[in-house]
Amino acid sequence: xSDARLERIRRDPRFEQLCQSRSRLAWTLSAIVxxxxxxxxxxxxxxxxxxxxxxxxGGVTTIGIAVGVGVILIAIALTAIYVWKxxxxxxxxxxxxxxETR
Amino acid sequence: xxxxxxxxxxxxTALALSPTVALAQGAPTAASVNWHAVxxxxxxxxxxxxxxxxxxxxxxxxxxxxxAGRGISALQNGLAIAGDYMSAASFLGxxxxxxxxxxxxxxxxxxxxxxxxxxxxxxxxxxxxLGKYTFADVAAYRLKREPIRVMAALSTLVVxxxxxxxxxxxxxxxxxxxLPQIQYWQSIIIVGVLIIIYVTFGGMxxxxxxxxxxxxxxxxxxxxxxxxxxxxxxxxxGAMFAEAVRIHPAHDAIMKSMAPIGSTPNPIEAISLGLxxxxxxxxxxxxxxxxxxxxDAKAARKSVLYGxxxxxxxxxxxFIIGFGAIVFVxxxxxxxxxxxxxxxxxxxxxxxxxxLAQALGGDLFLGFIAAVAFATILAVVSGLTLAxxxxxxxxxxxxxxAHGRASEQTEVRVSKAATIALGIVAILLGLAFERxxxxxxxxxxxxxxxxxxxxxxxxxxxxxxxxxxxxxxxxYVGLLGSVLLVVLGPTVWGKVLGMGAAVFPIDFPTIxxxxxxxxxxxxxxxxxxxxxxxxxxxxxxxxxxRSQTGLGAEGAxxx
Numbered sequence: 001x002s003d004a005r006l007e008r009i010r011r012d013p014r015f016e017q018l019c020q021s022r023s024r025l026a027w028t029l030s031a032i033v034x035x036x037x038x039x040x041x042x043x044x045x046x047x048x049x050x051x052x053x054x055x056x057x058g059g060v061t062t063i064g065i066a067v068g069v070g071v072i073l074i075a076i077a078l079t080a081i082y083v084w085k086x087x088x089x090x091x092x093x094x095x096x097x098x099x100e101t102r
Numbered sequence: 103x104x105x106x107x108x109x110x111x112x113x114x115t116a117l118a119l120s121p122t123v124a125l126a127q128g129a130p131t132a133a134s135v136n137w138h139a140v141x142x143x144x145x146x147x148x149x150x151x152x153x154x155x156x157x158x159x160x161x162x163x164x165x166x167x168x169x170a171g172r173g174i175s176a177l178q179n180g181l182a183i184a185g186d187y188m189s190a191a192s193f194l195g196x197x198x199x200x201x202x203x204x205x206x207x208x209x210x211x212x213x214x215x216x217x218x219x220x221x222x223x224x225x226x227x228x229x230x231x232l233g234k235y236t237f238a239d240v241a242a243y244r245l246k247r248e249p250i251r252v253m254a255a256l257s258t259l260v261v262x263x264x265x266x267x268x269x270x271x272x273x274x275x276x277x278x279x280x281l282p283q284i285q286y287w288q289s290i291i292i293v294g295v296l297i298i299i300y301v302t303f304g305g306m307x308x309x310x311x312x313x314x315x316x317x318x319x320x321x322x323x324x325x326x327x328x329x330x331x332x333x334x335x336x337x338x339x340g341a342m343f344a345e346a347v348r349i350h351p352a353h354d355a356i357m358k359s360m361a362p363i364g365s366t367p368n369p370i371e372a373i374s375l376g377l378x379x380x381x382x383x384x385x386x387x388x389x390x391x392x393x394x395x396x397x398d399a400k401a402a403r404k405s406v407l408y409g410x411x412x413x414x415x416x417x418x419x420x421f422i423i424g425f426g427a428i429v430f431v432x433x434x435x436x437x438x439x440x441x442x443x444x445x446x447x448x449x450x451x452x453x454x455x456x457x458l459a460q461a462l463g464g465d466l467f468l469g470f471i472a473a474v475a476f477a478t479i480l481a482v483v484s485g486l487t488l489a490x491x492x493x494x495x496x497x498x499x500x501x502x503x504a505h506g507r508a509s510e511q512t513e514v515r516v517s518k519a520a521t522i523a524l525g526i527v528a529i530l531l532g533l534a535f536e537r538x539x540x541x542x543x544x545x546x547x548x549x550x551x552x553x554x555x556x557x558x559x560x561x562x563x564x565x566x567x568x569x570x571x572x573x574x575x576x577x578y579v580g581l582l583g584s585v586l587l588v589v590l591g592p593t594v595w596g597k598v599l600g601m602g603a604a605v606f607p608i609d610f611p612t613i614x615x616x617x618x619x620x621x622x623x624x625x626x627x628x629x630x631x632x633x634x635x636x637x638x639x640x641x642x643x644x645x646x647x648r649s650q651t652g653l654g655a656e657g658a659x660x661x
Contacts, residue, residue: 006647019650026223033223037216041376044209044360045369051205052358060343062357065421068208072215072414079219083407086227087400094651 008101018093025085029078040071138469139280146473147296150312150480154300157308174310176401180408182310183392185317187214187413189482193320193420193475194272194452195540200424201432201454202445203363204346204356207424209372210545211417213379218413221384222406228563230393230402231652232645236489237387237555238497241562241577244641246570246634248502253574255497257554257581258387261547262490263527264588265386266483268543270294270532273479275450280472287533293480294529300484301491301525302518309488312481319474321412324419327455327471330462331426339422346428351444356428374613375545381616382548385555387489399652420455427454430461437461452540487524494520535598545610546588553615554581561623563649566642569627569635576623580615587611 009015043051044064051064174182192214200207234240238254270290277289284292300308335341343357350356352363361368383389393402428445435441437457439448447453456475460468495517500508508516535543558577561568588594590605627635647653 006644006653009647009651009653010643015647015650022227022650026227030220030223033216033219037212037376037380040212041209041373044376045372048358048360051360059340060347060354060357061340062205064205064358065208065343068205068212068421069418071212072417075216075219076410076414079222079407079410082219082223083403086403091400098651098653 005101009097012097012101014093014097018090018097021093022086022090025082029082033075033078036071036074040067043067136280136465136469138465139472140469142469142473143277143280143476146477147480149315150300150477153311153315154303154308157311158303174396176396176404177408178310178314179392179396179401179405180412181317182313183389183405183409184412184416185313185320185478185481186389186392186485187409188317188320188416189269189272189478189544192417192544193324193478194276194455195268195542195544196417196420197424197427197455197458198452198540199542200421201427202451204350204352204359204425204428206359206362208421209375210379211421213376214383215410215414215417217380217383218406218410220380221389222403222410225384225390225559225563226393226402226406227399228649229390230399231649233652236390236492236497237385237559238493241558241573242501243562244638244645245562245568245573246638249574250570251497251501253577253581254555254558255493257550257577258493258497259490260581260585261385261387261551261555262486262493262524263531264547264550265486265544266490266524266528267531267535268540268547269479269483269486270528271535271538271543272452272540273476273483274532274536275452276456276472276476276479279448279450279453279456280468286536290529290532293483293532294525296480297483297487297528298522298525300480301487301521309481309484312477312484316474316477316481317412320478321416323459323471323474324416324423326467327459327462328419328422328426331422331429331458334429342422342425342429346425349433350428368608370613371608371610374549374608374610377616378545378549378552378610378612381552381556381612382545383551385551385559386548387486387493387555391485391489391492423455423458426462427458431457434461451537483528487521487528490524491517491520494523538593538597542593542609546593549588549610549612549615550581550584552612553584553619557616557619558623561620563645566639566646567627568623569630569632569638571630571632571635572623572625572627575626576619576621579622580619583615583618584611587615 051062051067053063055061055063055066192211196207196210198207199210229240232240232243234243236254237258238251241254242250270293273293274286274290277284277292278286281289300312331342332339335345347354347357352359355363360372392405396402396405431437431447431454432445437447437453438444439446447457456468456472459471463470495513499516500506500513504512554577557580558568558573561576562573587606588609588611589599591609591611592604592607593609595601595604595606
């Protein structure tokens with residue numbers, strides 16, 4: 001691997017495209033996870049009364065339990081989105097980029 | 103009060119000498135043995151030893167030893183990832199936290215799970231593309247190799263050792279409770295010896311296969327346990343919660359506990375715990391190694407998805423199991439230390455899931471769940487020991503002491519010697535921490551990982567300006583700061599060392615030490631005007647291109 005090849009990759013518009021689209025997706029999804037989770041922590045820290053409210057009046061299952069399980073499901077869904085996107089788009093971009101700058 | 107709930111275990115240890123079989127039948131006899139459990143334990147240990155033997159014959163190179171020869175499929179690796187996570191701490195520990203504190207236990211499940219997507223989105227891809235699979239390898243990529251490796255190896259070792267404590271304590275309590283004829287200290291030694299055997303002979307291949315089989319068994323066992331619980335309530339979780347509220351001495355407080363029952367909710371502590379659980383994952387050495395046991399990046403990503411699904415599903419099960427234990431275990435005086443005083447259990451703080459298995463499925467199911475839990479501990483501890491041993495052999499020995507001139511054989515030999523040393527350390531610490539909740543101890547580990555490994559790993563990959571001095575300063579501040587504050591915190595200072603009131607008020611210092619590490623690394627890097635620092639900033643470009651494209655890492659990536 002020579003510096004020349006690194007330079008060719010760096011100049012290739014596809015490199016820019018790959019980096020931008022991947023980091024946009026990665027940071028967007030990370031931000032969603034962070035916001036959802038920090039929201040959950042802040043609710044636990046400051047919104048105990050809300051989380052302790054029963055889901056249906058008179059029941060015992062609380063909003064907190066539903067929210068907790070919901071956060072787990074959201075995390076799984078976001079992971080699936082990333083894997084699907086990366087395994088289709090990004091890998092093809094990378095392969096083309098590496099092959100044609102050889 | 104969490105602490106006073108835990109205190110009766112001193113008395114409980116003596117009581118636990120009467121076997122569990124007898125306990126359930128309400129007729130204690132002195133020396134009867136739970137043969138179901140014994141047979142299950144022996145079968146499991148036999149199977150895992152056979153796998154180790156099989157793997158040992160196939161482990162020839164360093165890549166075999168550290169990365170299982172890269173021949174693991176995505177689904178298998180997903181199970182192994184889940185296996186690393188579904189440790190004794192999560193299975194026994196979270197179920198126990200739910201048993202004692204209700205809703206509060208769910209915080210741990212959620213926090214431990216959401217770390218996964220973050221690892222995948224921001225770290226896994228670049229790490230794999232660089233062809234590096236330890237924190238030290240990445241940090242040393244463009245920074246000065248030797249001092250960085252020393253720091254990385256030290257923090258890896260600290261994390262591994264704390265994590266080992268949690269697993270050892272779980273294993274010791276489990277074995278001792280099921281086979282009271284074996285004392286706690288003897289069980290700890292048995293566990294230590296088994297781990298040394300697995301890791302030194304089998305390496306990553308054996309560790310991975312033990313993990314895969316155990317993960318499948320644990321998922322199956324936990325599913326059955328949760329189904330048995332729910333079947334009693336015609337599959338209505340609401341009815342189960344209602345019954346748990348009736349039985350638990352704290353009653354409806356368990357449905358809204360934002361902190362351990364009896365302690366006042368502390369927002370700072372809650373936020374710090376959240377940061378700890380989420381970012382700690384990315385700093386765990388044995389987890390990062392799992393991205394390299396598969397053949398390509400596609401498989402690595404898929405395995406994370408499988409792993410996340412398994413872990414999420416499993417954590418929801420542990421929550422049901424914890425509530426099930428309130429209903430079926432807390433209501434049965436045979437399991438309790440003193441039914442009048444509370445729901446503290448005979449045999450230790452981590453037993454609710456195991457007793458629940460007996461209450462619902464009899465001795466055979468008890469034996470199965472206990473043996474799976476035990477295999478879990480062995481598998482997780484093996485993976486950890488392997489990560490710790492490779493920090494010593496690869497980072498400290500091969501790269502620093504031998505200046506990169508050690509042969510692969512010598513490196514593997516040093517790694518095996520390190521495994522034995524770590525096994526002995528684990529035994530000693532397992533004895534010292536006998537009475538603590540294992541989920542709690544593991545969370546302390548995450549605090550250290552989130553404050554030392556995580557910030558430096560992320561900065562090295564994302565911030566051009568990081569220099570060797572900055573990384574060292576930040577890394578050591580995070581590592582030493584978090585260790586110091588954990589030791590001065592309520593659990594270690596107050597409960598383990600018995601020094602009275604804690605010097606530092608909260609258990610998880612992440613909220614202070616994580617930002618401190620980042621700020622120090624940033625300030626020191628900014629102030630660093632040396633020639634080396636300038637070159638390190640220039641080298642970022644090269645690292646960046648490789649980390650985005652995988653250039654140069656195809657197939658090469660010798661550890």
